[in-house]
Amino acid sequence: MRLLLLLLLQPLPDTAVTAPDTGKVDIVYYGARLVRFLAREERVVLLDSAWVRYRDMSVYADSITYDIRRHTLSAVRKTSAGESALVRFRTATEQVTGTELHYNVDTRRGMMRHARSQVENGWISAREVWLVRERVLNALNADYTTCDLPHPHYAFFGPRVKLFMDDVAIAEPVILRLGRIPVLPAPFWLVPVASRRKSGLMPFKVGSATDQGYYAKGISYYWVLNDYADITFLADIMTRRGVQFRTEGIYIVNPYSRGSVQGSYIREFWNPANPDLVRYSFNLSTASKITPLTDLDIQAELISDTAYAPDYAEDRLDWLKQEVYSYGALTHRFRGLGRANLRAERHTYYMRHYDYQLLPAASISFNTRTLPLGWNITPSAGFSRRLEKSDSAGTDTLRAQRLTPSLSFNLTSPSYPIGTIEISDRLNFSDSRRSYRNAPLSHTQTLSHELGLGTSQKLIGIFNTSEAVSWNWTDNLTDTLPPEPGLTFSLGSGFSLFRVFSTRALNLAGILHTVSPNLQFYYEPKITPSGVFGRPDLLHPDITTLQFFLRNGFQAKRATTKEKFDLGTVNFSTGYDLRQHRLSPVYATISTRPLLLIPKTDSGPVRRRFDLNLDGNLGFRPESLRLSDDYQLLTSFSWTALRTDTIRHQENGLELRLNHTLGKNLNMLTGSVSFSFAGWRLGLNSIGYNFTRRQLTDYSITLWRDLHCWEALGTVSGLGKQWRWDFEVRIKKLPDVRFGKSLFRTFLP
Structure with a gap:
């Protein structure tokens, strides 16, 4: 029996590497400079640089005693000549140091005295730590601090603490100490000590303010809903206002959805100036991909009054906040067809007493389609309903509604010897109703049409030329006046010249100067309103101008890295009115x-x-x-x-x-x-x-x-x-x- 025991406990050489056969028997590995076998007592004593490994657990100490019969080990430190060798207990995920360790290998339970362990963002030390089950510790007279000094500047002290490793520490009660001086007590507290997000109570602040009285702000609970979302519930108690409830939530589910929500509410029971005043705010921001082809974006703001944010917010930017803006946009892409957009919008300017809404605004744009002879067409349509309210005297003085449907398309030709031809056409209808206080309703309907034709060429590989003609007319359907037509011709030409200035100054390889002159001619003949098109007089212009542009660009190149970077631009422009003979x-x-x-x-x-x-x-x-x-x-x-x-x-x-x-x-x-x-x-x-x-x-x-x-x-x-x-x-x-x-x-x- 003794021979078998000695064979089982025979230490391995330091250079040996043997994997334990955990499928058949658990092997305890150990080593030290001096090993003593106490066969009668069935104990092994390891002295001087002792270590023991069992499964994923390791113990390092000056001396370790292993009881073979009880499957327990004890480790203590040795202090001599001013040097201390602490006991180190290590697993795959944690490490604890202390002065004394007792551990049962079978039950995986144990205790350590004067223990210290590093957790997320800090350290926990205790007079005694008991391992009651895997990854769960009970601590007596424990401290938590983020200070890495031997004598920390501060610590959260708890006589009784339960620590869930990589999770949370629960203390009953807890006392914040500066040095060894107790400063702030609490009946209990939850301190997150995890590397990942964990639910728990958060610290709050107390104080006083002239308008709010004594307060406790930020009494909060942080709740991790899952790996993608969390929410924080907060309460602010103010003796001169009441209790303000707040919530802040955020979720991120990449690449499908992400967003945040904030809200607050207070009923000022204790406000002597205006008791029972209800005040609130709400903010929502979300961007979601409902389907692979559908996107939803929402941004919403709501506030009870303009003074709410300055009265309670600590962010200085809120002092200037005098407007709120909200919108919702739904976009869907139709495979092979196009894209549809639906949008609702509201913008309120409190200082201007002005508010407008788009309820709704919709548009659809079709994909480019190829027509016979190589032409391409891109049609689109839109509709918007705009509501406006304006008040400059403290009461509603103006209400307006404008309905605006529109149709448009763009035609593009293949490349011809004269260049690519582009044709655009847009038809708009507007129905506007405006009502003033103590005034009759004003109703206006307008129909407008815009048609454009343009082309461009590159002559002899140098000159970029363009020609365009546009025709438009606007008809007020609620009066008897004829439509107002307009006709515009334009010509343009330009080119670019380049020159490289060689220089070695400032470690440069050279500077590139690009000069691009451009000349534009605009001609609008007089048109006498008559019918739909009117009667244009092409020989008598209403507007005829020349526009001249000179663009200069400078780019440098470094000699060592060959990096190119833009130094800047210098541009000039002017015009000449050929009709009035005046230089702009x-x-x-x-x-x-x-x-x-x-x-x-x-x-x-x-x-x-x-x-x-x-x-x-x-x-x-x-x-x-x-x-x-x-x-x-x-x-x-x-x-x-x-x-x-x-x-x-x-x-x-x-x-x-x-x-x-x-x-x-x-x-x-x-x-x-x-x-x-x-x-x-x-x-x-x-x-x-x-x-x-x-x-x-x-x-x-x-x-x-x-x-x-x-x-x-x-x-x-x-x-x-x-x-x-x-x-x-x-x-x-x-x-x-x-x-x-x-x-x-x-x-x-």
């Missing part, structure tokens, strides 16, 4: 990014980028020899100079963004700048200054400090004459756990 204003436009010539540094820990965009237009009036008033120059500049400290995981440097708009009665500067150094970041997140009015329009200043696992944030922001300030200290990996101005508002202004 000369307009010049420029669009360029000159700093692209400077190579960027974006490798390793260093990032240096410069960018400058210039977009402008300018007009010159020949008759007065003065510049026109409709000039504008848009300038955008960005500069990034950052160096990443890979040891401290910090970025040091400067980031600058500036935008300037210059025009008639307009001189506006907006931008942002941030400076980071040694764990500090000072940012002017946004600033706007109107030089014309000499007024600061808005600003937002942030001071951020890295506190290892914490971060401190202070902000001062203003919009117009309104301003606010705030500060908070929050956990980096748990940003919902924060302490800020709202918590201490009783003592602060």
